[in-house]
Amino acid sequence: MAKATATPPADRPTGWRAYRREIQFLVLFVVLLGSGFALIAWQPVNDGVIVPFTAAIAKASASILDLLGQETTMNGTRVYGKNFAVDIENGCNGIEALIIFLSATLSFPASWKARLAGLGIGLVGIQIVNLVRVVALFLTGVYFPSFFDSSHTVVWQTVVILFAVLLWIFWAQRYALPPRQAA
Amino acid sequence: MSSYSRFLRDVAIWLVPSVLLWIGVTPFYNRFLRESAETVVRLTERPAVTHLYPAPKSETRANQEIHYLVITRDDHSAKKGFLYSVRTTDLHFPMVYLWAMFMAVPGVPLTTRLARTGWATLIQVFFHVILLLFWVKFAFATQLGDWSQAHYGSFAQTFWGLGKHLLDLPFKFGLPLILFAAYYYDWLLSGARGGVAVEPPRKAVSR
Numbered sequence: 001m002a003k004a005t006a007t008p009p010a011d012r013p014t015g016w017r018a019y020r021r022e023i024q025f026l027v028l029f030v031v032l033l034g035s036g037f038a039l040i041a042w043q044p045v046n047d048g049v050i051v052p053f054t055a056a057i058a059k060a061s062a063s064i065l066d067l068l069g070q071e072t073t074m075n076g077t078r079v080y081g082k083n084f085a086v087d088i089e090n091g092c093n094g095i096e097a098l099i100i101f102l103s104a105t106l107s108f109p110a111s112w113k114a115r116l117a118g119l120g121i122g123l124v125g126i127q128i129v130n131l132v133r134v135v136a137l138f139l140t141g142v143y144f145p146s147f148f149d150s151s152h153t154v155v156w157q158t159v160v161i162l163f164a165v166l167l168w169i170f171w172a173q174r175y176a177l178p179p180r181q182a183a
Numbered sequence: 184m185s186s187y188s189r190f191l192r193d194v195a196i197w198l199v200p201s202v203l204l205w206i207g208v209t210p211f212y213n214r215f216l217r218e219s220a221e222t223v224v225r226l227t228e229r230p231a232v233t234h235l236y237p238a239p240k241s242e243t244r245a246n247q248e249i250h251y252l253v254i255t256r257d258d259h260s261a262k263k264g265f266l267y268s269v270r271t272t273d274l275h276f277p278m279v280y281l282w283a284m285f286m287a288v289p290g291v292p293l294t295t296r297l298a299r300t301g302w303a304t305l306i307q308v309f310f311h312v313i314l315l316l317f318w319v320k321f322a323f324a325t326q327l328g329d330w331s332q333a334h335y336g337s338f339a340q341t342f343w344g345l346g347k348h349l350l351d352l353p354f355k356f357g358l359p360l361i362l363f364a365a366y367y368y369d370w371l372l373s374g375a376r377g378g379v380a381v382e383p384p385r386k387a388v389s390r
Contacts, residue, residue: 022368026361037353041345091352100357104364108371146245154276161356162280166191168360172371173187 025107032103040095051077054093057127061088061134070138079134084141086134091157094130097164101126104168114175122167129163186289186373193287194280201282205275210249213237213271217252220315232257233319238268254319259330267322274318274355275311278304281359288367303362310358314350321347 013020040050054077062072062079073080077088090096101122105115133156141148184192217235225231238251250272253265285300324335324343331340364371 022365025368026365029357029361029364033353033357034349037349038345041348096352096356099353100360103357104360149244153270153273157356158276158279161277162194162283165280165284165360165363166194169190169371170187173373176372 021109025109028107029103032106033100036099036103037096040090040099046090050090050093050095053095054088054090057093057131057134058088060131061138064131064135065138068135068139070142079138081138081142084138084145086138086141088134092130092134092152094126094133094160097126097130097160098123100161101164101168105171108172109177110172110175111177114171118168118171118175121171122164125167126160126164129160133160186370189289190287193289194283197283197286198279201279201286204282205279209272209275212275213249213252216271216274216311216315219312220319223312223316224319227316227320232259235319236265239264254322256323259327267319267326269315269318269322271315274314274351275307277356277359278307281307281362284359284363285366288370291367291370299366303359303366306362307358310350310354314347314355317343317347317350 016023039045058074058077058079062074065072065079065081070081079086079088102119105118105122110118137148137152137156140151144151214237217237221233221235224233224235234255234257235252236255237248238253239248241247244251250270251268252271254267254269255261255265259266281303282300285303286296288296320343323331324340325331335343
């Protein structure tokens with residue numbers, strides 16, 4: 001009986017060094033993710049950047065809802081309909097998905113040109129999906145109020161995050177540098 | 184069909200059983216999380232005073248007793264009967280896309296995908312217990328008004344508050360991607376290799 005054994009080439013690193021690229025990516029990703037979320041939790045950033053950005057999302061959502069015949073009014077990040085209102089808070093403005101996408105894109109081995117392209121695509125794509133979420137949630141609250149809670153916290157959060165993750169995987173598969181170039 | 188297109192198609196397919204499985208196990212998993220987190224929280228207390236119960240039934244909110252838990256302390260009472268409530272189901276819905284993504288990677292044997300999904304799920308379970316611990320401590324440290332001020336200093340309030348914020352948003356949503364990248368990094372790079380994913384070398388095989 002012969003035994004066929006697959007032995008790694010002599011120059012192939014062993015032990016944890018074999019996973020150096022993976023570890024490098026994961027550590028950087030976790031650090032950027034934590035830093036990004038700590039940054040947006042900081043009051044001056046929240047008040048100066050996040051709240052105005054969220055208000056812009058509320059305005060865009062209200063415009064779309066008006067086109068759909070909802071006759072909305074606005075106050076800051078709140079959109080009021082005849083029988084229903086939503087307040088777009090942190091967690092509903094797409095920033096979380098964007099930070100996950102941004103952290104993964106900056107951590108992954110790719111050229112800066114590819115990273116910038118990825119960030120542009122991610123920003124636009126995630127915000128479009130988030131806009132659909134806000135409009136859909138408002139309409140759910142108006143027409144199917146008993147589904148609003150689950151739809152808000154489970155269904156649409158999953159859709160937005162999954163979209164961001166799948167978009168990032170698409171980008172990573174196409175724009176990753178081959179291992180030698182990345183090293 | 185490209186590797187990514189197959190992956191996308193299979194994610195869509197695997198989402199269906201993942202959602203059904205998640206809906207099916209949620210009542211049991213919520214109970215497991217509640218009891219596990221209560222044990223962990225009580226390990227941090229002398230004397231142990233915290234209890235986590237299912238929320239009371241509600242006429243306005245369907246299945247509240249399944250999806251929510253309430254927090255009580257033996258040494259601190261509240262008019263409404265509990266100090267704080269948490270929607271337990273919100274802690275673990277990212278399992279749905281973790282399962283779908285892990286099972287959808289093309290070119291990896293089913294047994295390998297199942298094993299990796301199992302390990303990733305186990306890591307998620309530990310994470311959920313820790314996340315619920317942070318929710319409870321966050322409630323004690325910052326949500327009980329004067330009682331919180333009297334029992335927690337500013338460092339402890341920041342620690343539990345920021346910890347809960349970081350675990351509940353970035354890491355709850357990001358952990359499935361972190362685990363996916365850890366297990367399937369070679370597949371992520373396969374586009375750069377012309378579509379060839381590199382699996383680790385197999386152990387000795389007898390012929």
